[in-house]
Amino acid sequence: MKKDIVIPEVTGIEMAIVLESVENNDTDDWYVYLINQKDTPVEMVMVVSQGFSETKTTTVFRKKINQLPANSYAKIELIHPDVFALSNRFQVSFFENNQIMEKTFTFKANTIKEGNLRMIDALNKRGVLQK
Numbered sequence: 001m002k003k004d005i006v007i008p009e010v011t012g013i014e015m016a017i018v019l020e021s022v023e024n025n026d027t028d029d030w031y032v033y034l035i036n037q038k039d040t041p042v043e044m045v046m047v048v049s050q051g052f053s054e055t056k057t058t059t060v061f062r063k064k065i066n067q068l069p070a071n072s073y074a075k076i077e078l079i080h081p082d083v084f085a086l087s088n089r090f091q092v093s094f095f096e097n098n099q100i101m102e103k104t105f106t107f108k109a110n111t112i113k114e115g116n117l118r119m120i121d122a123l124n125k126r127g128v129l130q131k
Contacts, residue, residue: 010103012038016120027078034078034113035122042094043067051086084112105130
């Protein structure tokens with residue numbers, strides 16, 4: 001019976017962690033973005049995130065987005081640099097054409113840093129991208 005279950009591969013959904021200047025605070029903060037590069041919208045999006053290592057875990061954070069339009073993005077959360085020493089996992093579930101899809105993005109420990117920032121065209125911002 002397991003052989004009959006088809007789990008489709010998710011493409012066109014990306015996760016980025018971006019360093020942004022906050023003008024009213026005169027600071028730079030890190031934000032997590034979900035990017036939909038598809039030509040179709042995705043619906044009922046649920047993002048579950050958690051930082052972890054062998055000895056530590058952070059609180060689980062959940063974010064729901066009713067719809068993420070085609071070729072768009074959504075700012076998911078502010079992320080504190082203290083958790084960059086941990087691996088940070090983002091599990092994304094959504095419906096596409098009435099089918100549930102899931103993809104997990106993991107930013108490994110100490111990979112989110114200014115030296116790894118690259119231009120992310122979909123956001124027109126510099127950040128670390130997972131496809």
